[in-house]
Every structure is written in C-alpha cells, then in structure tokens.
Amino acid sequence: xxxxxxxxxxxAAAGDTIVLKNGRRIQAESVTENGDxxxxxxxxxxxxxxxxxxxxxxxxxxxxxxxxAASSGPPVSAPQVEPVRGYEDVARLAVHNDSVDYPxxxxxxxxxxxxxxxxxxxxxxxxxxxAQFLLGKxxxxxxxxxxxxxxxxAPDNIGLLLNISVLYLRESQFTAALDPLERAERISPNxxxxxxxxxxxxxxxxxxxxxxxxxxxxxxxxxxxxxxxxLEKVQRDKAEEENYREGETAHFALKYYGxxxxxxxxxxxxxxxxxFLDLEDQLDYSPPDQIAVILYTNQxxxxxxxxxxxxxxxxxxxxxxxxxxxxxxxxxxAHVLKHELTHCFxxxxxxxxxxxxxxxxIAQYMEGRRSTSSAGPLLDMAGKGQxxxxxxxxxxxxxxxxGEITFDYAWSLAIVESMIDAGxxxxxxxxxxxxxTSPSTESAMQETLHESYDDLQQQTTDYLKRAYxx
Numbered sequence: 024x025x026x027x028x029x030x031x032x033x034x035a036a037a038g039d040t041i042v043l044k045n046g047r048r049i050q051a052e053s054v055t056e057n058g059d060x061x062x063x064x065x066x067x068x069x070x071x072x073x074x075x076x077x078x079x080x081x082x083x084x085x086x087x088x089x090x091x092a093a094s095s096g097p098p099v100s101a102p103q104v105e106p107v108r109g110y111e112d113v114a115r116l117a118v119h120n121d122s123v124d125y126p127x128x129x130x131x132x133x134x135x136x137x138x139x140x141x142x143x144x145x146x147x148x149x150x151x152x153x154a155q156f157l158l159g160k161x162x163x164x165x166x167x168x169x170x171x172x173x174x175x176x177a178p179d180n181i182g183l184l185l186n187i188s189v190l191y192l193r194e195s196q197f198t199a200a201l202d203p204l205e206r207a208e209r210i211s212p213n214x215x216x217x218x219x220x221x222x223x224x225x226x227x228x229x230x231x232x233x234x235x236x237x238x239x240x241x242x243x244x245x246x247x248x249x250x251x252x253x254l255e256k257v258q259r260d261k262a263e264e265e266n267y268r269e270g271e272t273a274h275f276a277l278k279y280y281g282x283x284x285x286x287x288x289x290x291x292x293x294x295x296x297x298x299f300l301d302l303e304d305q306l307d308y309s310p311p312d313q314i315a316v317i318l319y320t321n322q323x324x325x326x327x328x329x330x331x332x333x334x335x336x337x338x339x340x341x342x343x344x345x346x347x348x349x350x351x352x353x354x355x356x357a358h359v360l361k362h363e364l365t366h367c368f369x370x371x372x373x374x375x376x377x378x379x380x381x382x383x384x385i386a387q388y389m390e391g392r393r394s395t396s397s398a399g400p401l402l403d404m405a406g407k408g409q410x411x412x413x414x415x416x417x418x419x420x421x422x423x424x425x426g427e428i429t430f431d432y433a434w435s436l437a438i439v440e441s442m443i444d445a446g447x448x449x450x451x452x453x454x455x456x457x458x459x460t461s462p463s464t465e466s467a468m469q470e471t472l473h474e475s476y477d478d479l480q481q482q483t484t485d486y487l488k489r490a491y492x493x
Contacts, residue, residue, distance in 0.1 A: 041080055054080055098253040098340075099223050099238075101189040102216040106173070106182030110148035117149035118156045128153065135176050147177045151186065161460040163190055163374050174203070181211050188220050195340065195371045197227035198312050215245035222253065227340055229276050229315035231261045263323050274299050274310070279318035283346055288318065290352045291360065295342075298361045302389065307452045308372040314364075315341040335359065338366040361390040373458045378417035381464065383432055384439030385451060394440055397433040398491035405484045410434065413476040417464065438479060441486035446472065 041054060041061060055062050061080070116127055128149045135142040150173035154166040170187035177183060184207040191200035201224050207217045222237035238254040241247060268285065270277040272292050279288045295316065303309050324337075324345035337343045342363045349356060365386040369377050394401070404410055420431055442451055454471045461467035465476050474482065 056080075098226055098256065099219055099247075099249040101192070102185060102219065104182040104185045104216065106147040106151045106177075106180050106186070107144045110145060113145050113148045114152035117152045123153045123156060132172075132176060143177050147173050147180050147183055149173075151183065154186065158190070161376075161462060163194060163459065166190060178206070179210050181207055181214070181217075184210075185216055185220065188224070192220065192223050192227065194374055195227060196311050197224045200224045201228075213244060215241050215247070218244060219247065219250055222250070222257075226253070226257055228312065229278075229341070231257050231264070235261065259326070260317075263319075263326070264317065267317075271313075272296055274314060275316050276313045277316045277318070279346070280320055280323065282320070283318055284350050287346065287350055287352070291316070291318065291346075291356075294352050294357055294360055295364060298364050302361075302365060302368045305389070305448050305452070306368050306372060306455065308368055308455075310367060310371050314367055317341055317343050318346045319343065320347045321345045336363050338363045338370070342367065358390040358392075362386045365389040369455060372455045376458050376464075377455060378464050379420050380413060380416035380431070380435040380438065381454075381458075383420075384435035384437075387432065387436040388439045388443065392436055394433065394437045394487060394491060398437070398487045401430075401433055401437055402484065402487055402492070404430070405487075410480060410484075413438075413480060414465070434483075437487055438483045440490075441483040442472070442479070444486055444490070445482065 113131075117124055128146070131142070131146045131149050135146045150169045154169035154173075157169065158166040167187060167190050170183055170190070173183050174180070174187065184203040188200045188203045188207070191197070191203075200220070204217060204221050204224060207214065208221065211217060218237045218241035222234045222241060225231075225234035225237060234257050235254065238250050238257070241250050242254065264278050266281050267278040268281060268283075268288065270279070270288050270292055273296070275292055275295050277288055277292055295314075324343060335345065336359045342360075344356075344359060344363065346356065352360075363386075366382060369382050369385055401410075416431055416435065420428060423431065439451065442454075450472060454467060457467040457471045458464055461470065468474050468476070468479065472479075
C-alpha cells in the first residue's frame with residue numbers, strides 16, 4: 024500500500040490539475056490528499072479544499088483513475104429452459120467425442136419433415152444440445168445458428184424461443200431479442216420467464232415504461248429477487264429522467280437533465296458520432312443497436328449508479344455521464360466520452376467477456392492517454408517484484424480501494440500500449456474477437472499473440488524502459 028500511495032503522488036511536482044465536481048479546473052503543484060481534504064501549493068502559499076467537492080486529480084500527463092467505471096452485466100439473470108424433456112439419448116447422440124454430430128442432426132431434420140411431433144421434439148433436443156455445447160466453447164454465434172435452425176422446424180417451442188432470446192440479450196442485441204420474445208408471449212402469455220426477458224430487452228433498448236410494465240407482470244406471476252432489484256433500479260432511472268430532454272442520432276439516443284445546455288447535448292452527440300466512426304474503424308466492430316446516453320447532475324449520477332466515489336462516469340449498458348456545470352465539450356469531457364464508448368464497443372465485441380484490465384487499458388488508450396508520467400513508478404514496482412499477477416486484475420474493480428485503482432489503471436494502460444507497439448491495433452482487435460470464443464483470456468492470447476500472461480508482463484516492462492526511460 025505504501026508503494027501504491029507513492030505511485031499516486033510521485034508525479035505531483037510536475038504540475039497537477041485538480042478537477043472539481045462543478046467542472047472547474049485548478050492548476051497546482053504538490054497536490055496531496057490528507058484525510059478529508061486535498062492540499063496544494065500556490066504562489067500565495069498552501070491551499071486546501073474539501074475532498075467532497077473534488078472529482079479527480081490529474082497528475083501531469085497521467086490522471087488518477089477516478090474518471091470511469093465499467094459494469095456491463097445484465098440487470099437480471101437468465102432462465103435456463105430445456106426445450107423438451109426425456110430426450111437425453113438424442114442429446115448424447117447429437118454431441119459426443121467433444122464435437123457436434125452434424126450428419127446425425129441432419130438425419131433428424133429429414134425425419135421431422137413428416138410433421139410428427141416426436142420427430143420435431145428430437146430436432147429441438149438435438150439442436151439445443153449442440154447450441155449449449157457450442158456456447159460452452161465460447162462460440163455464441165454458432166449457438167444462435169443452432170437455435171435458428173431448430174426454430175425453422177419447431178417455431179412455437181417456448182424453450183427454443185427463450186434460449187435464443189437470452190443469447191441475443193447477452194450480446195446486447197435487444198431489438199433482435201424482441202422478435203422471439205413477442206412470439207413466446209403470444210404462445211404463453213402467463214410465463215414469468217417471458218415477462219422477465221421482455222423487461223430486459225426493453226430496458227436495454229432504453230424503453231423504461233415497457234420494462235417496468237413487463238417486470239411488474241413478471242413479479243405478479245412469480246416472486247423473483249433479480250427482477251425486484253431490476254425493477255427498483257429502472258424506477259429510479261425513470262423518476263430521475265421524467266423531465267429530461269431528448270436527442271437522437273443514427274447511433275445514439277440521448278437524455279439529459281433539464282438544466283443542461285441543449286447546445287452541450289448536441290455537441291456531445293456530435294463528439295460521440297465521431298468517436299463511433301473512429302472506434303468502428305480501429306476495432307473492426309459496429310454495435311448493432313442505438314446506444315443510450317444519459318447526462319446527469321453530479322448528485323443524480325451518484326444516486327442512480329451507486330458507483331464508487333472514484334468513478335466519474337459509468338458504462339453499464341448505457342453511457343452515464345455527469346455534466347453539471349459544463350457548457351461545452353471540454354477536452355476532459357471528450358476523453359470521458361471516448362473512454363466510455365470504448366467500453367461499449369469492447370463489451371459487445373467480446374460478449375462481455377473481456378477482463379477488466381484489458382477493457383480499461385484499451386479505453387484509456389483510445390481516449391488518448393499514455394504512460395508518460397507513470398512509467399517510472401511502474402518500473403520501480405516491477406524492479407521490486409511488486410507487480411501483481413495479471414489474472415488478479417481480470418474481475419470487476421468496483422469494490423477496490425482508490426489507492427489500488429491508481430496502479431490498476433496505470434498498469435493496464437501500459438500493457439495495452441506494449442501490445443499495440445508490438446503488433447498494432449489490429450492485434451488488439453483480433454484478441455477481442457478470440458476472447459469472445461475462447462475459454463479464457465490467456466488462452467485467447469496464446470492463440471492470437473502467442474504469449475502467456477507472464478510473457479505479456481515482461482513485454483510491458485521492456486516496453487516502458489525502451490519507450491520512456493531512454
């Protein structure tokens with residue numbers, strides 16, 4: 024912890040910027056955090072500010088990581104439904120020897136042309152088994168294809184309709200999920216599972232009234248703590264956004280609080296559209312649905328997101344950004360917009376399987392950050408053997424202390440810089456594609472970059488020495 028605190032303050036002498044929650048920026052020297060206050064040196068002597076009014080401290084060319092948090096999990100769990108029961112033998116014949124027996128499934132499809140219910144049930148069971156096998160291998164697209172083929176023969180099978188909807192939802196393809204869900208609702212209007220997933224699809228599409236209606240219906244049909252929690256969250260969102268204004272472009276649906284400048288909202292949409300085109304080109308991916316963007320006051324952002332104090336913006340399926348006190352897209356806000364949009368691209372491209380260190384490293388790189396002032400402290404830590412295993416940085420950082428977060432962000436950026444230095448952004452894009460289908464990030468790295476986590480750690484140290492110390 025002492026080393027981490029040293030990293031947090033080591034570059035202060037180079038000239039820091041204190042960013043207040045109202046948007047004001049203070050250029051300062053020797054910025055330190057002492058208890059509930061932030062102190063700094065000016066020509067008039069030492070000054071002090073309450074920490075409660077400080078959004079973040081930008082350390083020379085490196086900002087303390089208080090600007091972003093990513094959380095892209097679904098708001099409710101997904102039901103697991105067997106399309107048919109009593110066909111375990113079919114499932115075993117459809118998948119065996121660690122592969123799908125496609126000729127066997129093709130034979131079942133021919134038999135099902137007779138229209139016999141038992142033959143159709145066998146096809147549904149076989150394709151479901153194949154889809155679940157492929158999903159276990161990480162190949163979501165192939166799993167979806169299996170469900171589509173099954174539905175061509177058994178279009179009214181509720182289990183198939185729900186399972187394909189779940190996969191669409193996990194890929195943030197909310198519009199695509201609505202079609203099978205609406206069909207399932209017509210067939211089984213009193214299904215709590217259908218209502219639960221319908222709410223998820225509407226929530227992801229930023230249609231909060233419909234999401235509330237479906238989740239309320241789901242709870243009437245069956246108690247469900249996941250749905251109850253999601254309903255309370257969407258009701259908070261709706262209450263906050265009741266009087267928000269709206270804006271829209273080809274790729275974004277924007278809502279913003281009434282006190283925000285309409286010109287700022289339009290400028291943000293223009294900036295996001297430019298960022299969208301750039302990320303689309305660099306990451307070779309395009310999100311299929313409109314992306315929801317919500318602009319908040321600082322207090323509303325804290326109340327709605329319940330994010331940790333160090334998080335100044337959030338992507339949780341929607342871009343949630345506090346803009347109180349701003350009248351234009353400042354350079355700092357432009358960085359935040361690009362950072363959060365990168366989370367959206369990376370999350371959807373990898374089916375939300377990218378580890379946190381890679382997400383945050385790419386997001387920082389795309390917004391324009393570099394390791395100029397953090398290279399020295401990072402190398403000091405590496406020299407003392409204090410760099411943690413990369414696997415320990417894979418899961419969510421939402422509960423981590425601010426001191427550790429400082430290092431996490433700095434090291435993640437350095438890793439991504441070293442990857443791009445070695446093979447270009449194309450290597451990162453290919454790695455993201457492979458993460459979407461591989462059992463682990465490290466195995467995806469072995470397959471695309473031919474490196475282990477240990478190799479990548481050493482590559483990063485070598486890169487920092489070469490790029491910044493020489």
